[in-house]
Amino acid sequence: MSVNVDPEIDELRQLLEAQLQLHTDELSTLTAAGADPADAGEDPQTVTERITAASQAVADTTAALARIAEGTYGRCERCSGVIPAARLAILPRARRCVPCQARG
Ligand SMILES: [Zn+2]
Numbered sequence: 809m810s811v812n813v814d815p816e817i818d819e820l821r822q823l824l825e826a827q828l829q830l831h832t833d834e835l836s837t838l839t840a841a842g843a844d845p846a847d848a849g850e851d852p853q854t855v856t857e858r859i860t861a862a863s864q865a866v867a868d869t870t871a872a873l874a875r876i877a878e879g880t881y882g883r884c885e886r887c888s889g890v891i892p893a894a895r896l897a898i899l900p901r902a903r904r905c906v907p908c909q910a911r912g
Contacts, residue, residue, distance in 0.1 A: 816893075820900050821876050827901070828869040835862040867899040884908050 826881040841848035842855045882891050884905040891905045902909070 815877060819898065820881075821873065824869050824873050824876070824900050827872065828866065831862050831865040831869060835859065835866055838862055865901070868903060871903065887891065897911040 833891040838855055838859045842848050842852070842859055845852040845855050845896060848855070871910060872881065875883075882893075885890070885903045887905065889905050889908075890903055895902055896908055
């Protein structure tokens with residue numbers, strides 16, 4: 809028994825896994841800097857904003873990997889429309905299609 813995996817999806821999965829690792833590392837570094845911003849020579853406000861952005865990236869990337877596992881990857885979470893491959897190539901963790909993203 810074998811599972812057929814679309815080579816393009818498999819490539820994206822590997823890319824997402826690499827990005828997840830990067831964002832997770834970034835988050836640990838930022839969290840360490842956030843614990844003592846003065847010592848890290850960082851503006852506390854900037855560190856907080858970057859921690860928020862990195863947390864969001866980790867969450868989105870994890871969610872994208874879960875959607876690949878479920879077979880629902882590439883669908884907009886709002887309208888269920890297909891997210892164009894060109895958009896996924898730029899932002900593999902995209903949760904929404906461009907029109908839905910633009911509507912906020
Ligand atoms: Zn949509």
